[in-house]
Amino acid sequence: MTQRVLILEDQPFQRGYLANLFGSRGGVQVNACEDVEAAIALCACHSYDLVVSDLLMPGQDGIQFIQALAAQPRPPRLAVASTASRRMMASARLMAESLGLEVLGVVSKPVAAADVEVLLEALAQARPSTDAAPAQAAVLPEPDARQLRQAMVDGSLTAWFQPKKSLQSGRVVAAEALVRWRHPQLGTLTAGSFLPAICRHGLEGELLRMMLEASIKAQARWRRQGFRVPVSINLPPHLLEQSDLPDELLAMTLALGGTPGELCFELMENSTTRHVSDFYAGACRLRMKGFGLAQDDFGQGLSSVHNLVNTPFTEVKIDRALVSGCARDPALHLTLATIIALANQLGLVIVAEGVESDADLAVLRQLGCSQVQGFLISQALPPEEFTCLLDDEAPRADEAAQAALR
Structure with missing residues (x-):
């Protein structure tokens, strides 16, 4: 079963690096974008299993993205990857979960291959989302x-x-x-x-x-x-x-x-x-x-x-x-x-x-x-x-x- 992953990262090198890390895993299809507006547009058009988001970005930041993501009818699961402090990432996680998002993890940059393995394993083990509850x-x-x-x-x-x-x-x-x-x-x-x-x-x-x-x-x-x-x-x-x-x-x-x-x-x-x-x-x-x-x-x-x-x-x-x-x-x-x-x-x-x-x-x-x-x-x-x-x-x-x- 193919897992669809969206990466939101404003830095070109980091964006390509993360796309390669996830894309090299079998059964993973990756899209990547550089700003919040593009990410929201992609989420509206496609059904993603996981979104990996940075926090510190120019213009609209990762917190604003998470708030917009939570407003969607059936939001995907979320992971945070950032250079922000652990406490800031923990706070972002609590905010996301309080909005009803399922957060699979928070990862400090630079992201390692082992971090990606943990996130994909958590995604594989996550209980299936059902359409019944929203309906x-x-x-x-x-x-x-x-x-x-x-x-x-x-x-x-x-x-x-x-x-x-x-x-x-x-x-x-x-x-x-x-x-x-x-x-x-x-x-x-x-x-x-x-x-x-x-x-x-x-x-x-x-x-x-x-x-x-x-x-x-x-x-x-x-x-x-x-x-x-x-x-x-x-x-x-x-x-x-x-x-x-x-x-x-x-x-x-x-x-x-x-x-x-x-x-x-x-x-x-x-x-x-x-x-x-x-x-x-x-x-x-x-x-x-x-x-x-x-x-x-x-x-x-x-x-x-x-x-x-x-x-x-x-x-x-x-x-x-x-x-x-x-x-x-x-x-x-x-x-x-x-x-x-x-x-x-x-x-x-x-x-x-x-x-x-x-x-x-x-x-x-x-x-x-x-x-x-x-x-x-x-x-x-x-x-x-x-x-x-x-x-x-x-x-x-x-x-x-x-x-x-x-």
Whole structure:
């Protein structure tokens, strides 16, 4: 299968050099251009698998190009090759990823043949892009509050579960509950298609209760098959402004036969309380009720070391922006090492999100990360498929007998 690569580089020698490096690989077709306008025009006319862009260019620069690239309906994957500082390239990467682009790597010039091999390997391993998600987002009309509530009641809005694997045992040890909508016309929709509407209509509290109930019921099903699986549930921090929320969540958990110690609420980084006292009060009271508590998306947005140290978290989830590419980016590697060392000193379970390559997985294992989740492990699954995954991973009788003899 031929991979199409576009190179944006204003220096003629560098442009030719990069074109030769990529073009000498079998199955790679290369185009190269010297300015942003030409690159955007080519992307509009052709479907590229990868765009390799410089940052420091006269006229429109690489940052402006990335912004324009992200505005396209189906943008290609991106790599950055520049003489800019590592921190500037890391910042450009975060900007690109926040715009929805998939960044395969950042490379310092002069680019070596080995760098090109790594990028092409990452391109080969990247999960196939699908046309379904953009089409869903384009045709899904804005649901109103009545439609969303009805979907919660009739089970169309439901919880799927993404497994978390231990880096010690290699087995599934926990799961994160993620909402999906089995839409009657559009099929299964991911949260990005409808979660903004849930937020606009003020239904996050109702969604939280629905996800809690679905998680407890799934745990009961798994227990009947011999598995105890802790489940994490997303909780927008602004809901902690409701002072009796911890009491309500505990009462609901006990009434449904759940166990607080097997449930963990992930405090999302994209919202906060109007008064910081509500945040700390709610966090403390959730822990006092026996629930686990995680800082979600650590390393991005509103999350901070201050909160991590001073809130009674039991778990920290490292944002995918710090995980993806850590094997080939020294700055990301150093940042991860610092975060993991701190979290280990605090006695926290450390979960890395967005793990999508064997190389990144190896780095996380070497640095002492506890658990991982991401497409390399598994996508989110309906409860029945998650059960099959647990069955597949269960030790066979002969393995158990051998372990007993050790």
